[in-house]
Amino acid sequence: MPHRFKRKIAAQSREMPEPYEGSRPVPMIVVLIVASIFLWAVGYIGYTYQAQPSSYGDWRSAADFQREAGTAQVDGAQLYATHCVACHQATGKGLPGVFPPLSGSEWLEGAPDAGIQIVLHGVMGPLTVGGTKYDGSMPTFKDKLNDEEIAAVLTHIRGSFGNSAGAVKAAEVAAARQASADRSAPWNGDADLAALR
Template sequence: MIQDIKHAQAQKREHPDPHENITPVPRKVIVIVSMALLWAVGYIFMANPNSNPALGDSRTPADLSVRAGGGAADGAQLFGAQCAACHQASGGGVPGVFPPLAGSEWVNAKETLPINILLHGISGKLTVKGAAYSGAMPAFGEKMSDAEIAAVLSHVRTHFGNSAGKIDASAVKSVREASKDRKTPWNGDDELDKLK
């Protein structure tokens, strides 16, 4: 009897078990979702992916590449496509992450040093303007021709406050030939200091 009383008291203290009510989705939500869906389907059918290229950038891939017949590579364009993501469009880099090119002793060194850096890349600690950077820079030797490397380095060495001068494709070709056996990136300050 006492147990029955305690049991009844315990049941009174408990909350009823939760249960799911049948609540319909509000009509406003249904209308908004339906309108968005209709707009998306209409946009897909009304968009014309084969539109006239004259309305946009009409350059062809041939216009953007270096011509074998002596056409010049656009160093600024190459910098924007290959380098600006890390070193920024201003050449200022990202503090603590990517080193600056503006006023960099590596950029303004003798021309063989930046050529070697672009050809083979860097891994490990690199000190630029007194700040240490630890990371990796990819090698562009397989990706860019001699003329393209010369163009991008000429752009960097004559912009961002640098005044080291332009680099010729023949200089890149000779450095590429001299370092053709190298298969790994330069080990930061340890190896690059020797090339200064």
């Protein structure tokens, strides 16, 4: 091999040495840290283990978790946040000229029939709320929400945003659902809903 090639190879290996794998042991400090954490965890589990019978718990039985008939276990506020807040807003004031307010709405006062029917079948066409006419559409929820969920969300709306109407029961929603079971189209705003108020 000519001398100049040897110098070139020597220069290359000096400047850019080839990587290689060695048998470098894990530093002793790392081994000690890992071992001490492991021993601490085993000791902690052993020290805090409680071998007490489950009867020392909170004394509740399965019967305590059975709900009474007619009591709502559905979170109406959560349902409102999921299905209603995009249009009617977190304040219940809607969007002026676009989505009607629920705050102070005459459709939510008194008997819940109108509110139930609006949620069940939706509204298409002009609807007057608080003296302002809105000409939009509200989707139907009869296939999305069950009776308890509709009752819970209406109870939340009728008791929030400055409203003080009473709670809605799932049985009322079930009766309203059955009474309008043959309805396949949304309500035509004021024209259809005025009789329900």
